[in-house]
Amino acid sequence: MSITSATASELLAKMNAGEVSSEEITAACLAEIARRDESINAFLSLQGETALQTAREVDRKRKAGEPLGKLAGIPVALKDNICATGTTTTCASRMLEAFTPPYDAHIVERLRAADAVLIGKTNLDEFAMGSSTENSAFKITANPWNTKCAAGGSSGGSAAAVSAGFAPLALGSDTGGSIRQPASFCGVVGLKPTYGRVSRYGLVAFASSLDQIGPFARDITDAALLLETIAGKDQRDTTSLDAAVPRYTENLEQPLKNLKVGYIEHLHEEGLHEDVQKATQQALDVYQSLGAELIPVELPHARYCVATYYIIAPSEASSNLARYDGVHYGYRAKQFDNMIDMYAASRGEAFGDEVKRRIMLGTYALSSGYYDAYYLKALKVRRLIRNDFEQAFQKVDIIASPVTPTPAFEIGELTDDPLAMYLADIFTTSANLSGIPGVSVPAGMSQNKLPIGLQLLAPPLEEERLLRAARMFERETDWHLKRPE
Amino acid sequence: MDYTVIIGLEVHVQLQTRTKLFCGCSTRFNPDHPNTQTCPVCLGLPGALPVLNREAFHLGMKTGLAINCEIPSFTKWDRKQYYYPDLPKAYQISQYDLPMSQNGWLEIEIDPETRETKKIGIIRAHLEEDAGKNSHDESGRGHDSKVDLNRCGTPLIEIVSEPDLRSAREARTYLEELKLLLTYIDVSDCNMQEGSLRCDANVNLHIQQENGETIPTPIVEIKNLNSFRGVEQAIEFEVQRQWEAWQETRLSLHDVPKETRGWDADRGITLEQRGKEEAADYRYFPDPDLAPVTVTDAERDKVSSELCERPALRRNRLEKEYQLSAYDAAVIIDQGLAFADYFEQVAKGCQNGKQAANWVTQDVLRELKEGGLEISAFSIKPEVLAALLEKVESNEITTKSARTVFQELLKSEEAAPGVESIQSIIEDKGLAMVSDTGALEAAVQTVVAKNEKAVADFQSGKQAAVGALIGQVMREVKGADPKVVRELLIKKMS
Numbered sequence: 001m002s003i004t005s006a007t008a009s010e011l012l013a014k015m016n017a018g019e020v021s022s023e024e025i026t027a028a029c030l031a032e033i034a035r036r037d038e039s040i041n042a043f044l045s046l047q048g049e050t051a052l053q054t055a056r057e058v059d060r061k062r063k064a065g066e067p068l069g070k071l072a073g074i075p076v077a078l079k080d081n082i083c084a085t086g087t088t089t090t091c092a093s094r095m096l097e098a099f100t101p102p103y104d105a106h107i108v109e110r111l112r113a114a115d116a117v118l119i120g121k122t123n124l125d126e127f128a129m130g131s132s133t134e135n136s137a138f139k140i141t142a143n144p145w146n147t148k149c150a151a152g153g154s155s156g157g158s159a160a161a162v163s164a165g166f167a168p169l170a171l172g173s174d175t176g177g178s179i180r181q182p183a184s185f186c187g188v189v190g191l192k193p194t195y196g197r198v199s200r201y202g203l204v205a206f207a208s209s210l211d212q213i214g215p216f217a218r219d220i221t222d223a224a225l226l227l228e229t230i231a232g233k234d235q236r237d238t239t240s241l242d243a244a245v246p247r248y249t250e251n252l253e254q255p256l257k258n259l260k261v262g263y264i265e266h267l268h269e270e271g272l273h274e275d276v277q278k279a280t281q282q283a284l285d286v287y288q289s290l291g292a293e294l295i296p297v298e299l300p301h302a303r304y305c306v307a308t309y310y311i312i313a314p315s316e317a318s319s320n321l322a323r324y325d326g327v328h329y330g331y332r333a334k335q336f337d338n339m340i341d342m343y344a345a346s347r348g349e350a351f352g353d354e355v356k357r358r359i360m361l362g363t364y365a366l367s368s369g370y371y372d373a374y375y376l377k378a379l380k381v382r383r384l385i386r387n388d389f390e391q392a393f394q395k396v397d398i399i400a401s402p403v404t405p406t407p408a409f410e411i412g413e414l415t416d417d418p419l420a421m422y423l424a425d426i427f428t429t430s431a432n433l434s435g436i437p438g439v440s441v442p443a444g445m446s447q448n449k450l451p452i453g454l455q456l457l458a459p460p461l462e463e464e465r466l467l468r469a470a471r472m473f474e475r476e477t478d479w480h481l482k483r484p485e
Numbered sequence: 486m487d488y489t490v491i492i493g494l495e496v497h498v499q500l501q502t503r504t505k506l507f508c509g510c511s512t513r514f515n516p517d518h519p520n521t522q523t524c525p526v527c528l529g530l531p532g533a534l535p536v537l538n539r540e541a542f543h544l545g546m547k548t549g550l551a552i553n554c555e556i557p558s559f560t561k562w563d564r565k566q567y568y569y570p571d572l573p574k575a576y577q578i579s580q581y582d583l584p585m586s587q588n589g590w591l592e593i594e595i596d597p598e599t600r601e602t603k604k605i606g607i608i609r610a611h612l613e614e615d616a617g618k619n620s621h622d623e624s625g626r627g628h629d630s631k632v633d634l635n636r637c638g639t640p641l642i643e644i645v646s647e648p649d650l651r652s653a654r655e656a657r658t659y660l661e662e663l664k665l666l667l668t669y670i671d672v673s674d675c676n677m678q679e680g681s682l683r684c685d686a687n688v689n690l691h692i693q694q695e696n697g698e699t700i701p702t703p704i705v706e707i708k709n710l711n712s713f714r715g716v717e718q719a720i721e722f723e724v725q726r727q728w729e730a731w732q733e734t735r736l737s738l739h740d741v742p743k744e745t746r747g748w749d750a751d752r753g754i755t756l757e758q759r760g761k762e763e764a765a766d767y768r769y770f771p772d773p774d775l776a777p778v779t780v781t782d783a784e785r786d787k788v789s790s791e792l793c794e795r796p797a798l799r800r801n802r803l804e805k806e807y808q809l810s811a812y813d814a815a816v817i818i819d820q821g822l823a824f825a826d827y828f829e830q831v832a833k834g835c836q837n838g839k840q841a842a843n844w845v846t847q848d849v850l851r852e853l854k855e856g857g858l859e860i861s862a863f864s865i866k867p868e869v870l871a872a873l874l875e876k877v878e879s880n881e882i883t884t885k886s887a888r889t890v891f892q893e894l895l896k897s898e899e900a901a902p903g904v905e906s907i908q909s910i911i912e913d914k915g916l917a918m919v920s921d922t923g924a925l926e927a928a929v930q931t932v933v934a935k936n937e938k939a940v941a942d943f944q945s946g947k948q949a950a951v952g953a954l955i956g957q958v959m960r961e962v963k964g965a966d967p968k969v970v971r972e973l974l975i976k977k978m979s
């Protein structure tokens with residue numbers, strides 16, 4: 001096993017055994033990035049020098065026997081919509097191309113305190129709006145399994161970085177599937193925690209009531225390790241939950257007894273790719289072989305998820321992105337006639353098409369005369385979707401489903417058809433709308449040698465159950481051990 | 486044809502918290518050092534999130550309860566969206582459909598002669614964050630405009646009255662009463678110069694037609710009212726302008742949308758304003774970054790119990806309890822809570838409210854004004870003044886002597902001379918009332934002997950002649966009670 005394909009837990013064990021140093025690991029990651037990122041385009045910026053400095057400092061502490069954090073010496077990549085001092089946070093937008101935040105996001109503080117090595121900022125769809133990382137203003141991230149294919153999105157850079165061997169761990173954000181979908185496309189583990197489990201302070205807002213930061217990793221154990229490092233109440237985010245954070249890694253190996261796995265029957269019929277359907281069925285079979293009971297669940301309002309999502313998310317986005325007006329920071333147009341024109345020109349020149357499309361959708365939905373018909377109605381449907389899950393979880397412990405209807409599509413395949421792209425969010429948006437945790441675990445390969453993920457969902461704050469159930473599956477399969485080349 | 490004036494006021498009051506509504510930045514008025522009291526939250530930087538300042542909410546509840554509002558058990562935050570350079574998030578966090586207090590009233594006196602009062606309805610009072618301040622190049626040379634965000638995020642409570650006010654004078658009285666109340670309950674300094682109390686007035690006329698019909702004229706919102714006088718003058722101007730416009734155009738409220746006009750205090754006129762108000766769709770929606778606030782009955786009761794006596798009630802009580810004139814009671818109340826407390830301590834201590842009111846509204850107030858002092862910094866503490874006045878009450882010293890003692894106390898080197906200082910000053914200056922009638926009678930004897938003409942005048946019926954003699958006796962015997970001297974003189978000369 002090479003350094004760049006090892007998991008964080010394996011690397012920690014090796015460092016503790018004195019077999020490898022953090023500097024060597026970090027240098028190996030940087031070398032791999034140098035070798036291959038030109039064709040993958042996972043990173044928007046690299047902090048190689050400071051990463052190596054941090055690595056050497058951790059090595060010194062480890063040698064001196066000083067106390068070390070949970071992730072001491074492990075390289076971690078950050079999606080470039082998470083603020084960290086010392087480098088730009090661009091959100092893959094011309095608007096923030098030169099923006100360097102004066103503060104660290106809450107999770108960045110946590111990572112630094114855990115002695116993690118922050119190696120670079122990863123590519124995304126502009127302001128996290130998209131499902132393919134094709135909406136980045138700077139570059140398109142390719143899928144490490146097949147560079148003609150999309151890495152998924154919006155956290156495509158982070159998923160690709162973990163998949164390609166650039167970093168064992170990465171952070172992303174998930175508003176409608178932006179962690180789980182690229183994880184599924186790239187064959188890695190991606191987890192969206194319960195809304196409020198992780199502080200959003202320092203995450204550049206897309207849709208505040210849906211956004212949640214979460215881990216990318218090469219297996220469930222690493223995802224658990226990273227989640228327990230970043231989760232917990234933060235006074236600066238009043239939507240963060242004041243609930244104790246379990247040690248997720250501790251009882252991960254204990255299987256859940258009498259596990260009831262819910263599955264959705266009717267969704268399987270609509271436009272689901274054959275390979276995805278097969279992988280999902282095989283995963284259910286694995287659970288059954290482990291003694292779990294399979295129970296069909298009804299989510300009557302699931303078919304309204306995408307419509308609801310594409311009203312609520314753009315509405316909040318239209319408000320959250322209004323601050324980028326060229327007045328205080330960010331891009332300002334060179335030529336303008338007056339104040340209003342300065343706003344219009346700055347925003348018109350610096351935002352990409354997808355961002356503009358969503359700002360217009362959201363502005364419309366919140367406008368006087370339309371608010372009740374769109375935004376308010378969407379909020380009501382959201383409540384019904386949440387109720388569906390509450391009822392389903394009375395009967396089952398977790399719900400298993402595909403992550404996406406198809407494996408990774410080709411770059412450019414859907415760019416002219418935003419609606420088709422939106423509809424692919426059918427399995428993922430419900431977790432954001434109802435605030436529940438969800439994880440994508442590697443669960444198969446398509447005939448075209450592209451990874452396929454399995455999505456597991458659990459009730460709010462049941463990440464421990466989610467991870468243990470996922471680990472049960474992972475132990476029986478070897479999909480998570482496959483690496484692209 | 487006749488008309489009724491219809492006025493409603495929207496008052497923005499800055500709550501005196503140490504820190505801003507949603508971040509930890511200082512709220513100090515600091516225009517000379519722009520953009521020094523800012524942080525990622527109030528600068529609206531990407532990724533920063535608001536956190537409610539509980540103290541601001543507490544002061545908001547206090548305000549709501551003081552103006553007799555209901556405090557609903559559930560309230561939430563909404564984003565009011567518009568573009569303006571002083572608003573870095575391009576939305577203001579405010580409250581739209583579920584304000585934190587509503588349906589209250591404030592009583593004002595509308596006729597000082599009859600003491601008639603009137604309850605002015607209050608529709609709602611809600612919390613919101615203030616914007617920053619823009620300054621534009623006034624030279625016309627097109628230099629950059631500047632933005633100071635020190636004020637941005639400062640907590641405001643917006644108090645919206647019903648259109649219950651019927652004259653410019655009433656509007657002013659309402660505003661004055663509101664200011665007095667809010668300073669009394671200690672939620673704001675209501676400093677209009679520094680912008681901690683700002684007022685917009687909605688004004689129109691109801692024209693009574695001969696046929697008994699009433700036609701409302703278009704509503705005008707007057708902005709930029711930054712003094713009590715300004716409020717009164719601007720409304721007077723606007724009433725006249727609308728009356729003339731009605732006679733000319735006959736346009737009613739249904740023909741014209743609400744118009745915003747600015748008060749130009751220098752020219753004494755309102756002017757049509759252009760700007761952000763034109764884009765009327767604020768696209769309000771619930772702020773997803775902030776949890777709604779729930780208020781329990783116990784919390785509401787606790788805040789209610791912290792409220793002091795409202796100034797209007799206290800004014801009435803002072804009149805009754807201390808037999809004060811309405812004028813004296815009003816003067817005392819208008820000086821603020823600490824001053825009224827001072828008065829009551831003096832009045833209780835010397836057992837004579839009327840005398841306490843005279844001293845407090847004249848001597849004490851004069852000294853405060855001359856020294857530019859607050860009552861809390863005044864060196865003569867209420868118990869000392871009470872002790873001094875008690876000596877007048879019990880005829881130990883004269884009122885005149887008391888004034889001398891008062892002046893001596895002010896000159897004292899001690900920061901706050903104690904009660905015992907009074908006695909030593911009386912002794913040093915020989916101000917004790919002379920009860921030794923022997924000495925007094927001797928002095929009267931001498932003075933009468935020396936002033937034959939005055940005695941003759943008195944005996945021929947000129948009562949005024951006694952006055953000059955009293956003065957002479959008093960000069961002989963310091964601390965003599967003029968009433969006693971007068972009696973002795975009259976007895977002697979009769």
Ligand SMILES: [Zn+2]
Nearest residue numbers: 508510524527
């Ligand atoms: Zn601040």
